[in-house]
Amino acid sequence: MPSPAPKRKGDTRERLLEFAESSVLEKGFDATSIDELIAAAGITKSGFFYHFRDKTELARALLTRYIDRENEMFDVLFGRADELNDDPLHGFLVGLKMLAELVADLPNGHPGCLIAAYCYQDRLFDQQVRDLNAQSVLLWRKRFRTRLDMIAERYPPRIAVDLDDLADMLSAVADGGIILSRVLRDPMVMPRQILLYRDFVKAVFTGA
Amino acid sequence: MPSPAPKRKGDTRERLLEFAESSVLEKGFDATSIDELIAAAGITKSGFFYHFRDKTELARALLTRYIDRENEMFDVLFGRADELNDDPLHGFLVGLKMLAELVADLPNGHPGCLIAAYCYQDRLFDQQVRDLNAQSVLLWRKRFRTRLDMIAERYPPRIAVDLDDLADMLSAVADGGIILSRVLRDPMVMPRQILLYRDFVKAVFTGA
DNA sequence: TGTACATCAGTGAACGCGCGTTCACTGATGTAC
DNA sequence: TGTACATCAGTGAACGCGCGTTCACTGATGTAC
Secondary structure, three states: OOOOOOOOOOHHHHHHHHHHHHHHHHHOOOOOOHHHHHHHHOOOHHHHHHHOOOHHHHHHHHHHHHHHHHHHHHHHHHHHHHHHOOOHHHHHHHHHHHHHHHHHOOOOOOOOOHHHHHHOOHHHOOHHHHHHHHHHHHHHHHHHHHHHHHHHHHOOOOOOOOHHHHHHHHHHHHHHHHHHHHHHOOOOHHHHHHHHHHHHHHHHHHOO | OOOOOOOOOOHHHHHHHHHHHHHHHHHOOOOOOHHHHHHHHOOOHHHHHHHOOOHHHHHHHHHHHHHHHHHHHHHHHHHHHHHHOOOHHHHHHHHHHHHHHHHHOOOOOOOOOHHHHHHOOHHHOOHHHHHHHHHHHHHHHHHHHHHHHHHHHHOOOOOOOOHHHHHHHHHHHHHHHHHHHHHHOOOOHHHHHHHHHHHHHHHHHHOO
8 A cells, every 4th residue: 555655764864865956976075065966955054954963974874775775686586596596606607797797788878886985085084983894805805705605615616716705806896897897988897807707606616 | 436425305205105105005084194104214293394395285285196006017017028038928927926926925924905905095185196197007008908919919808808897907816806805814825916917828828 | 552762754054174276476597688 | 607587395374165063053743640
């Protein structure tokens, strides 16, 4: 039953975060002014400070929201891939393909990685934010490392590589691919890099 | 013969660029104030505007300087690698190893890629800067693509990959590796990613 | 059911500071004749 | 060699605007009894 559009609680805050995220990815955190956010959201400045104690709280909220969303995306994606395959290697390869397609289907290309954006504005943030950043990258390393261990059990690697490095490489290729796509204004570069990483993983464990 | 330290022309400007570059890589362009640059260089604000018409001219100068330096670095590096090897594959592999060692030897890790920093502050810059950015990435693609073509002539690829993508992957892995290194505060992550890319190239052309 | 109070989601006005930029000026060095 | 002028590498003071932040206040909704 369709709820009759009640004044949704937390809606304004969510909209502020939404505007802020895309602005931060395009101009950086410092250049994202509170004025432009409230203009977009249609409230006054004091309204902003009702939702966020100060600008650094916005930074934190933005980052945790991003990390949570990204983790959920990986859960769903590789979860679905595993439902279709009970072989860990094939599940991973299918998941990577789905990831590439997901990004390829975005009309304007990947909107950008907040971790990367924050990383190049490091000094603007406090230790808490920097730690959140590091933690999330380590979590992805662990996530993919676990997966690679499972694969290596059944498929002894044909190429001797460090599996932590191979796990990291997905993050690296993704972040690097996003940068290339944005700079070249070619949305397809990033998904093609993901597929190239996929070729590498296949080569490591199957020799082709 | 040691020259008696004449008042070096262009010295102040160069120092301004030096301070600016490291500040931009740490905080971003917008958060890098002219005040902090002149404080570091020991001149007044008007002195800055003698060297640069406005802040966007600083942005341009910073970027062209960075691109030129990076290109020269690649010339020297792969030039030396080729002197030691007349096989194009081995020359490339040696060059990649030298690149990894170069970065591994930096005491504080890689200082960051200006292309990436600018990319995440896109909206702050004019079309000229964005075009410079894109051009330099295309130049690296071409540089490495040419190299890969030479290799492919002698070593028919064992793994079917697009050579433009494989060329791009070096940039992607480098930029992504820099981000991981910075976020994790582990300088070795980036060189290890370069070496992993090296393993992939070797696998593509030799099957191991 | 009515009343009292609390909470939610803001408004409106004011603040001071830092920022990029402009302008008229200057003292030392270089160049033409 | 001396003089006139030009260029180089800045100085010093002032500008206005935008920024993040604060503070007292408000009108609508929710909750206790």
